[in-house]
Amino acid sequence: MTMASLWFWIVAVMVTAYAVLDGFDLGAGAIYLIAAKEPDERRKILRAIGPVWDGNEVWLLAAGATLYFAFPRLYASSFSGFYLPLMMVLWLLMLRAIGIEFRAHVESAMWQEFFDVVFSVSSILLAVFFGAALGNVVRGVPLDSSGYFFEPLWTNFRLGAQTGILDWYTVLIGVVSLVTLTAHGSYYVALKTDADLSRRARGFALLCWPLQFFLTCSGFVATYFIRPAILANYEKHSVGLLVPVVVVASLGAMLWANPSGREKLAFAASCFYIAGMLVGAAFALYPVVLPARDQQYDLTIHNTAAGSHGLAVGLMWWALGAALAVAYFVFVYRKFRGKVELGEGHY
Amino acid sequence: MDSALLVHRLHFAFTATFHYLFPQLTMGLALLIVVLKTIGLRRNDPVYNESARFWGKIFGINFVLGVVTGIPMEFQFGTNWSHFSLFAGGVIGQTLAMEGMFAFFLESAFLGLFLYGEKRLSPRAHWLSAVAVFAGSWLSGYFIIATDAFMQHPAGYLQAPDGTVQLASFWALVLNPWAGWQYAHNMTGAAITGAFVMASIGAFYLLDGKWTEHARIFVKVGVIAGCLFSILQIFPTGDAQGKQVADHQPVTLAAMEGLFQGQPKAPLVIVGQPNDQQGKIDNPIEVPGMLSMLTYKRWNAHVQGLDAFPKQDWPGNIPLLYYSYHIMVGLGTLFVAVMVVSAFLLWRGWLFQARWMLWILMLSAPFPYIANTAGWMTAELGRQPWLVYGLMRTEDGYSKAVSAGNGMFTLLGFMGMYTVLSILFLFLLRREIELGPVAGHELNPMKAAEAR
Numbered sequence: 196m197t198m199a200s201l202w203f204w205i206v207a208v209m210v211t212a213y214a215v216l217d218g219f220d221l222g223a224g225a226i227y228l229i230a231a232k233e234p235d236e237r238r239k240i241l242r243a244i245g246p247v248w249d250g251n252e253v254w255l256l257a258a259g260a261t262l263y264f265a266f267p268r269l270y271a272s273s274f275s276g277f278y279l280p281l282m283m284v285l286w287l288l289m290l291r292a293i294g295i296e297f298r299a300h301v302e303s304a305m306w307q308e309f310f311d312v313v314f315s316v317s318s319i320l321l322a323v324f325f326g327a328a329l330g331n332v333v334r335g336v337p338l339d340s341s342g343y344f345f346e347p348l349w350t351n352f353r354l355g356a357q358t359g360i361l362d363w364y365t366v367l368i369g370v371v372s373l374v375t376l377t378a379h380g381s382y383y384v385a386l387k388t389d390a391d392l393s394r395r396a397r398g399f400a401l402l403c404w405p406l407q408f409f410l411t412c413s414g415f416v417a418t419y420f421i422r423p424a425i426l427a428n429y430e431k432h433s434v435g436l437l438v439p440v441v442v443v444a445s446l447g448a449m450l451w452a453n454p455s456g457r458e459k460l461a462f463a464a465s466c467f468y469i470a471g472m473l474v475g476a477a478f479a480l481y482p483v484v485l486p487a488r489d490q491q492y493d494l495t496i497h498n499t500a501a502g503s504h505g506l507a508v509g510l511m512w513w514a515l516g517a518a519l520a521v522a523y524f525v526f527v528y529r530k531f532r533g534k535v536e537l538g539e540g541h542y
Numbered sequence: 543m544d545s546a547l548l549v550h551r552l553h554f555a556f557t558a559t560f561h562y563l564f565p566q567l568t569m570g571l572a573l574l575i576v577v578l579k580t581i582g583l584r585r586n587d588p589v590y591n592e593s594a595r596f597w598g599k600i601f602g603i604n605f606v607l608g609v610v611t612g613i614p615m616e617f618q619f620g621t622n623w624s625h626f627s628l629f630a631g632g633v634i635g636q637t638l639a640m641e642g643m644f645a646f647f648l649e650s651a652f653l654g655l656f657l658y659g660e661k662r663l664s665p666r667a668h669w670l671s672a673v674a675v676f677a678g679s680w681l682s683g684y685f686i687i688a689t690d691a692f693m694q695h696p697a698g699y700l701q702a703p704d705g706t707v708q709l710a711s712f713w714a715l716v717l718n719p720w721a722g723w724q725y726a727h728n729m730t731g732a733a734i735t736g737a738f739v740m741a742s743i744g745a746f747y748l749l750d751g752k753w754t755e756h757a758r759i760f761v762k763v764g765v766i767a768g769c770l771f772s773i774l775q776i777f778p779t780g781d782a783q784g785k786q787v788a789d790h791q792p793v794t795l796a797a798m799e800g801l802f803q804g805q806p807k808a809p810l811v812i813v814g815q816p817n818d819q820q821g822k823i824d825n826p827i828e829v830p831g832m833l834s835m836l837t838y839k840r841w842n843a844h845v846q847g848l849d850a851f852p853k854q855d856w857p858g859n860i861p862l863l864y865y866s867y868h869i870m871v872g873l874g875t876l877f878v879a880v881m882v883v884s885a886f887l888l889w890r891g892w893l894f895q896a897r898w899m900l901w902i903l904m905l906s907a908p909f910p911y912i913a914n915t916a917g918w919m920t921a922e923l924g925r926q927p928w929l930v931y932g933l934m935r936t937e938d939g940y941s942k943a944v945s946a947g948n949g950m951f952t953l954l955g956f957m958g959m960y961t962v963l964s965i966l967f968l969f970l971l972r973r974e975i976e977l978g979p980v981a982g983h984e985l986n987p988m989k990a991a992e993a994r
Contacts, residue, residue, distance in 0.1 A: 245654070245658065246654035246655070246658055246659070247654065249609065249650040249653065249654065250647065250650040250651050250654070252650075253642065253646040253647055253650045256613060256616060256642050256646055257639070257642035257643055257646065257647070259616060259617070259642075260616060260635070260638045260639040260641065260642040260643075261639045261642070261643075263616075263619065263620065263627065263631050263635040263638060263639065264631065264632075264635025264636055264638065264639040265635070267627055267628055267630075267631025267632055267635055267706070268628050268631075270619075270620045270624075270627055270631060270635075271620055271624035271625065271627040271628035271631065271941075272624065272628075273620070274617060274619075274620025274621045274624060274627070275620060275621055275622075275624035275941035275943045275944050276943060277621075278621050278941070278943075278944045278948060278952070279948065279952075281617055281621055282621065282952040282955065285613060285614045285617060286955065286959055288610065288613055289610040289611075289613075289959060289963070292606055292609065292610045293606065293610065293963070293966065296602070296603075296606040297603075297606070297966060297970060300603075300970050300973065300974075301970075301973065343624070343942070343943040344943065345943040345944065345945075501631065501632035501635065501708060501709070502632050502702060502708030502709060504708065504709055504710065505632050505633070505635075505636060505708055505709030508636070508709060508712045509636060509639070512640055512643065512644075513639070513643060516640065516642075516643025516644050516647070517643065519643075519644070519647065519648070520643065520647040520651075523647055523648065523651035523652070524647075524651065526651070527651045527652075527654060527655065530655060530659060530662055530663075531654075531659075531662075
């Protein structure tokens, strides 16, 4: 495997880690207003994600910076091309962070109600935006010979030569993402809380399951319809067949584990489902990193990677940094393990 | 100037300036909180522990704003400066990605433990989490400075055939000599902000007759740290940073000092307005020979003026650069004066009764923010017209795909968003100050007591 391929998979794994980790706190935000009725229940949800959400979000930053370092041309082209939605994502991330962190500073029902809505709505919108972003990458963007593009927010919702951020396909993937993360967050809340709240979260996850199943199938069909080449890598490398196996098995595991009260297994299955979907998408795209509507302008790992010396050196510190990061995560999640209790501390 | 270029420059400058209001305090406070926690642990003194907890809350509010305003900085390299990212990403991507891997993970993991895990951890482990947060935030500062150092004084790179720069030597990049002094100068600046803010709130409590036991600790720690770092700020770090500029960016030095004509026995302009049309300083008050002395340690050394360089290599906005630099230096001098006098009064045991000095300390809090901002403006305006010194001009680096209109739209969006954040920030800060160090540490003491 070449250096550029290795970094392709490193970035893919980091994005996957982000989706699995921040995914559950985004999902917890999505069900927050409906699943948690009492102020104490809301505090429980916040306490379940409070000590970890910021660390989870660092995976997004670290993945972005790693992308910058390993594939500067991809970073330059995609970040300027997706300018408008990225700025909106930034604003939503801000609102969401202050929703979580500033809510508990004032003991006033109105203050907290306001930030409850800020937190939940921004979580829902972020889940949709991230899905739509993935949809854009899979669908391809109007790159030209300059290696750059600029997408408006929408054009006519069809897949023409000049696409917008939103069209029927990216909206569909946005909905897939929202439902997936809502289920993911529900499993997490069920795992981390008790009594009525936990039961309600399980009920939410149960409701999500058929939707998730239906959307997984239609997402696949739609993707095949707009980009038949997605199966090429799977035909070439049979190891890719693990992906549908993981996805189907984890869907099955969720369906079985959730009603029977196996909260850990259900949450773990949801993690595997998300990882399977994202790794599957990366596997299908490889070695393309950002497809163009006109195939000759595709950005691939070959025409976007940084110099090989830099990539080789980066491997050293990246391995060290990743090992440290995993160690911190294990430590922190162990410290805050078990069901949350109210009483002491913040949130 | 091309309007898209102007918009993208303002976009980055505005978001960076606003962002840095928070990290300069959190980096400074992280150090002081470690000091408070260490003393609290060693003496087993609850007042020190309560003080650390109080400042932990102030730190927490600032940290959240530092995080949310920091994420756009990382994004903007790609969104607004994509041609620069393509050009230099192979090099500065290293330091930026290292910041994520080494600093952000460390900081974010241990901040939660530090702020909310005190009851789950032993006192020593909780102290360690404070040290980890401090280490993370100061490490983060280093990677950013190393990135900026590459833009100020490129090192460790080679020019690739496709026109980009790529990494040639990792250690030359990470240990760029420019970064060492700039980091020291910047971090003493952050420590000054932390010290002044701590002393300021302590002075407020003393003047108001509230929380006096804690307030004395705030003032004491703030004044001792403030005195130490204000002096370090000027010597050796400021002096060495100035020398670095003189050696590697002589045209920048000339513009900062308003020296239009090169000369031996160059004077130091204390006050005066640069007139870049006529190429002279209006209404100057100068110290003859002083600039030569400060720069080369000889009274009659020749200092190059702006006239020694082609006009297209002059920093674009000389008056703004000159004023930023003079404001930074002027305030830095005042900080030494304020803190040395306060330290003297503290040593004599008069400070807590000296209301006039407490008033000065209380009202001084905004000025380190101004000085730090002016310092960064000096560094970055002084780098102009280069984006990467000598390698890429600013006008070649912005995102050509993003129009001025779209840039203006999001700039206005940020301005609106940051106005909201500012109002929330001031509101919450005032609230924490009002609640004070003991009632403030539990959000609802009644409820917390019941639960125990």
